[in-house]
Amino acid sequence: MSVTSPHPTTGVQLKPLWIGDVCVDPPILQAPMAGFTNFAFRQIVREFGGAGLQATEMVSARSFVWLDEHEAEHPDRLWGVQEEPRPLAVQMWDNDPETLARVGQCLAREFRVSVVDINFGCPVKQVTQKAHSGSYLLRWPDRVGQIVERVVKACAPTPVTAKIRLGCTRDTVNAIDVAQAVEAAGAAALTVHGRTAQDFFKGSADWDRIAQIKPHLARIPLIGNGDLDSAEKVVAAFRRYPVDGVMIARASLGKPWLFAQAAAALRGEVIPPDPPLEEQRAIMLKHFALVLERFGPERGTMLMRKYAACYASGLPGARHFRGAISNAQSPEDFYRIVEELFPKVLSLQS
Ligand SMILES: Cc1cc2nc3c(=O)[nH]c(=O)nc-3n(C[C@H](O)[C@H](O)[C@H](O)COP(=O)(O)O)c2cc1C
Numbered sequence: 001m002s003v004t005s006p007h008p009t010t011g012v013q014l015k016p017l018w019i020g021d022v023c024v025d026p027p028i029l030q031a032p033m034a035g036f037t038n039f040a041f042r043q044i045v046r047e048f049g050g051a052g053l054q055a056t057e058m059v060s061a062r063s064f065v066w067l068d069e070h071e072a073e074h075p076d077r078l079w080g081v082q083e084e085p086r087p088l089a090v091q092m093w094d095n096d097p098e099t100l101a102r103v104g105q106c107l108a109r110e111f112r113v114s115v116v117d118i119n120f121g122c123p124v125k126q127v128t129q130k131a132h133s134g135s136y137l138l139r140w141p142d143r144v145g146q147i148v149e150r151v152v153k154a155c156a157p158t159p160v161t162a163k164i165r166l167g168c169t170r171d172t173v174n175a176i177d178v179a180q181a182v183e184a185a186g187a188a189a190l191t192v193h194g195r196t197a198q199d200f201f202k203g204s205a206d207w208d209r210i211a212q213i214k215p216h217l218a219r220i221p222l223i224g225n226g227d228l229d230s231a232e233k234v235v236a237a238f239r240r241y242p243v244d245g246v247m248i249a250r251a252s253l254g255k256p257w258l259f260a261q262a263a264a265a266l267r268g269e270v271i272p273p274d275p276p277l278e279e280q281r282a283i284m285l286k287h288f289a290l291v292l293e294r295f296g297p298e299r300g301t302m303l304m305r306k307y308a309a310c311y312a313s314g315l316p317g318a319r320h321f322r323g324a325i326s327n328a329q330s331p332e333d334f335y336r337i338v339e340e341l342f343p344k345v346l347s348l349q350s
Pocket of ligand 1: 031032033034035036057058091119121122163193225226227228247248249250251
């Protein structure tokens with residue numbers, strides 16, 4: 001992708017997005033989502049294409065160190081990371097620079113990941129109040145900077161990035177200060193989810209506030225995140241806001257083809273339609289097969305129930321399907337419910 005004038009149909013002037021020496025093309029990133037963006041999900045997304053950089057779920061750096069010291073197996077959250085195609089980002093969280101540096105270095109040197117990302121956005125109590133990590137750290141841009149600096153040094157030349165929210169509360173929005181600290185510390189990119197930690201997922205992401213950060217960054221790319229749930233919205237985000245990339249999370253869970261649609265739209269091509277519902281069902285079952293392979297029948301079925309609900313989301317009959325699938329205890333249950341109810345969802349739509 002070369003620097004050009006605005007595309008005649010999209011109105012977007014696309015520039016290549018570089019995170020260190022990693023070219024993110026197209027500049028559409030698959031967000032980290034705990035409990036969801038494991039290898040199976042990433043693989044399904046990868047097959048459709050369109051995500052320039054994919055990310056794992058967040059990994060607890062402290063647990064990683066503990067497992068390492070006890071010579072235990074790597075956590076499920078690193079499933080696939082060693083072998084799968086690049087570029088791939090692994091996200092980690094903690095508040096201790098040394099622990100993060102140690103894990104970051106291992107991810108960079110042993111796992112050879114493309115990007116090491118640090119989470120400064122997680123709003124859940126277990127991470128904030130209990131572990132004083134994630135978005136809890138946004139109160140102190142200096143501390144964020146110290147962490148990033150230490151991790152950058154440990155991981156070099158692998159690029160290190162940070163993912164933040166706008167601030168801890170609506171009264172203490174300080175994303176510009178945090179962004180500057182992140183850049184000064186040597187990070188290679190910054191992703192901003194346009195909500196505060198207090199917001200959790202309430203209201204809408206504030207893209208104006210994301211945009212306000214841009215003039216305060218001298219060197220690193222800014223990636224905007226929040227509420228992008230269609231290819232059209234991705235194009236509009238690039239057209240309206242001075243972001244270098246965008247990141248998509250929730251909307252992709254039931255539509256792993258969304259990245260491919262958004263990528264086509266950015267190229268000014270006709271947006272491919274959602275796959276026919278029969279194919280959506282087949283994609284879900286393929287996803288299930290990957291999950292079963294790793295987690296076995298019982299855990300695999302439990303895990304897949306939430307993905308199945310996402311796949312059905314928005315389709316007529318989804319509630320009925322969701323209710324039934326949430327009780328599936330075994331692969332046999334799962335297949336039976338899909339057979340009985342997913343097709344009904346399909347036929348209702350036509
Ligand atoms: C179930 C779930 C898990 C998430 N886990 C993470 C995570 O591990 N790390 C992170 O930085 N953000 C996490 N997020 C936040 C998303 O990456 C993203 O910032 C947020 O959902 C807003 O984007 P969206 O509107 O496209 O969903 C999570 C979000 C959800 C819904």
